[in-house]
Amino acid sequence: xxxxxxxxxxxxxxxxxxxxxxxxxxxxxxxxxxxxxxxxxxxxxxxxxxxxxxxxxxxxxxxxxxxxxxxxxxxxxxxxxxxxxxxxxxxxxxxxxxxxxxxxxxxxxxxxxx
Amino acid sequence: xxxxxxxxxxxxxxxxxxxxxxxxxxxxxxxxxxxxxxxxxxxxxxxxxxxxxxxxxxxxxxxxxxxxxxxxxxxxxxxxxxxxxxxxxxxxxxxxxxxxxxxxxxxxxxxx
Numbered sequence: 001x002x003x004x005x006x007x008x009x010x011x012x013x014x015x016x017x018x019x020x021x022x023x024x025x026x027x028x029x030x031x032x033x034x035x036x037x038x039x040x041x042x043x044x045x046x047x048x049x050x051x052x053x054x055x056x057x058x059x060x061x062x063x064x065x066x067x068x069x070x071x072x073x074x075x076x077x078x079x080x081x082x083x084x085x086x087x088x089x090x091x092x093x094x095x096x097x098x099x100x101x102x103x104x105x106x107x108x109x110x111x112x113x114x
Numbered sequence: 115x116x117x118x119x120x121x122x123x124x125x126x127x128x129x130x131x132x133x134x135x136x137x138x139x140x141x142x143x144x145x146x147x148x149x150x151x152x153x154x155x156x157x158x159x160x161x162x163x164x165x166x167x168x169x170x171x172x173x174x175x176x177x178x179x180x181x182x183x184x185x186x187x188x189x190x191x192x193x194x195x196x197x198x199x200x201x202x203x204x205x206x207x208x209x210x211x212x213x214x215x216x217x218x219x220x221x222x223x224x225x226x
Contacts, residue, residue, distance in 0.1 A: 042203060042216035090157055104216055105157040
């Protein structure tokens with residue numbers, strides 16, 4: 001257990017509304033990630049962070065923004081949710097600063113956009 | 115670019131059968147390779163890993179060997195149990211890019 005929690009765990013919202021998902025870690029890891037999981041696609045990286053206020057885009061970043069003002073929290077925001085953003089969202093941390101260090105995942109947030 | 119290809123599922127087996135889930139990859143340089151498992155309703159858990167050619171990762175009776183010559187990292191288990199029913203993801207990380215790249219996942223269903 002890498003001490004990762006995600007909130008909320010489930011959310012239903014309407015198209016056009018803003019949504020923020022929170023990832024919280026208790027072990028002071030530098031690297032944090034947001035992925036989405038969709039059938040037939042596995043997990044795809046949305047954004048990641050390599051320190052407070054340091055973030056970068058992943059392969060499916062359009063329509064998403066992130067913020068990291070504290071080491072322990074990494075927020076994912078959908079500025080105006082669309083039905084194509086219905087998915088399961090996973091946060092992850094990397095244990096260590098080496099590129100080959102493994103990532104550990106949170107329990108996920110199931111988001112439905114109607 | 116970097117990519118991972120897994121066999122399509124579901125893989126359906128009877129308890130105590132031998133399991134193989136194929137995984138091949140494309141990458142520049144020398145990636146590290148991982149298998150993750152996702153049980154129903156849960157997040158992903160790291161199952162095993164290998165960081166260089168010919169390394170064998172193992173955990174909970176599962177094994178996978180990093181084969182650079184065939185660019186493969188097939189997952190095997192000698193005798194599966196009903197509790198092994200889950201989705202298995204092969205993944206790589208290329209240290210130059212520092213990002214995990216996942217396969218699409220293979221669902222395993224084990225019946226008593």
